């Protein structure tokens with residue numbers, strides 16, 4: 001591990017970083033007549049395909065209907081990655097925009113991320129994108145990982161921002177793009193400190 005990494009304070013987004021909604025998004029979209037490929041499921045791309053009103057219904061089902069919300073899978077390698085970071089002594093945090101924190105906690109518990117790695121001490125559930133930056137300041141984050149460019153744009157007080165792009169579908173060049181947890185961990189533990 002590169003010297004200095006142990007002082008990192010790394011914030012994670014939940015949906016699209018720790019949790020993989022690819023399959024459920026494909027299924028819910030199909031029910032309303034949109035046939036998506038996995039590459040079309042990231043939020044930044046979905047909003048260019050499904051109109052806002054229909055997308056809101058889909059997102060609401062995805063995050064707030066317990067039966068559907070609790071089906072969501074953990075992102076490949078996320079559990080292993082989080083435990084590597086925690087055992088290496090890096091400080092980890094979760095800031096998520098979820099309207100129903102209890103349901104989010106049930107999903108995190110199901111995937112064994114709560115309470116061992118994320119809990120009341122290092123987690124905030126917020127309402128708006130801008131609130132993420134406020135909480136990032138409270139946690140004094142040095143890094144934040146999100147799957148949405150707009151969220152990273154709003155995190156003006158976080159020095160190191162990473163776009164988690166699981167389907168390698170983004171055309172973004174503003175932020176470092178990382179496609180999987182193995183590469184993310186490799187980057188966080190060994191990045192050049194002159195970033």
Ligand SMILES: [Mg+2]
Nearest residue numbers: 013015016147
């Ligand atoms: Mg997200």
